[in-house]
Amino acid sequence: MEWRDVGRVLGTRRLGESDALVELMTLGHGRHLGVVKGGRSRRRAPALQVGNRLEVVWRARLDEHLGQFTVEPVDARAAGLMADPLALNAVQTLAAHLRLLPERDPQPDLFAAFEAMLEALDHPRLVGELMARFEMAVIEVLGFGLELSECALTGERAEIADLAWVSPKTGRAAGREAGRPWADRLLPLPAFLCPERGGAASDWGRETTADLAAALALTRHFLARHVWEARGIDPPSTREAFLAGLWKALAEADAASAPQ
Structure with a gap:
């Protein structure tokens, strides 16, 4: 062979x-x-x-x-990563996520997403968005994808429901107004994670720090619920280190762009 x-x-x-x-x-x-x-x-x-x-x-x-x-x-490029803790922790986290996959099961889309992340390591805001999208894709491939096609409360299709929340138990989405009474029990769903509002790849890397934080909290919840806890494994420590570096880099970028 x-x-x-x-x-x-x-x-x-x-x-x-x-x-x-x-x-x-x-x-x-x-x-x-x-x-x-x-x-x-x-x-x-x-x-x-x-x-x-x-x-x-x-x-x-x-x-x-x-x-x-x-x-x-x-x-x-591994040698170059050693000089950039944010990039190094990003790559180590991606590798940890990919090790969750079944062996010998081709996943060309995830391979392409891994490649895209490696090309974006100099752009923290884009890296944050790509990490959230990557984690959503891993959750989907492992069989625990979120239900983002309609509002679970009204049945409205995603195209008209303005999905803004996700149930932490079922992974089903709810529209902004329909879910508002239960907002304290739901996880925020940033618009860029909704398939019909994700935008073209050329527009990625412009999300607010708050939306990135919400997205990465959402993916962490479902990775923990369905993968880490179910398999009895710890989350990759590099993920927390990556997030710490990401928030620092974005805070510096936000401060630099703020009106004087």
Whole structure:
């Protein structure tokens, strides 16, 4: 068995004295593990850092075997991430989310979203929006997607319901006016997370800090409820570090743009 693909490194573990067990998010084969011979050597180890893009060949005698990777670095940006804590924590958080996915299940949209985030690391407001969208997509892929097609209280379609709230228990949305009496029991739903109001990608990166905070609180709730707690795992510590850095960067940006 053999295939060729491109992938981003999600993590690496020691295997024996000199080899490495490498976890990749690949474009065509999903989250996939394989052995890299000599992966702990001075020559190979730098290419196997989280976030690096590789051209990869996977070989195994049978499809169900772990197999071996032969890798060639394409975009080795991990070293640059070390100098930018916000970017580093963003990439580490994305990698942690992708490790939640089933193995060998292709998810080209999530791969593309991972790539988009890596290209946006110099733009904190856009990074915040992309993280919220990415977490929504992960929740959807894992089978716990929010019901944002209509108002759960009135039955109105999303196009006319002005969805603004989400039930923390059911994940169903409610319109702004219909849900207002129960606002203290509901989670705010920022407009940019609604499919019919998400806007073109060229318009992303303009959301307010308050909307980004609401979006990331929403996704955290459902990741905790359906994934972290259900699997008995802790949230990635890098997510909190990412958020701390994000709020600091956005506060500085807001202060710089405020009228004097």
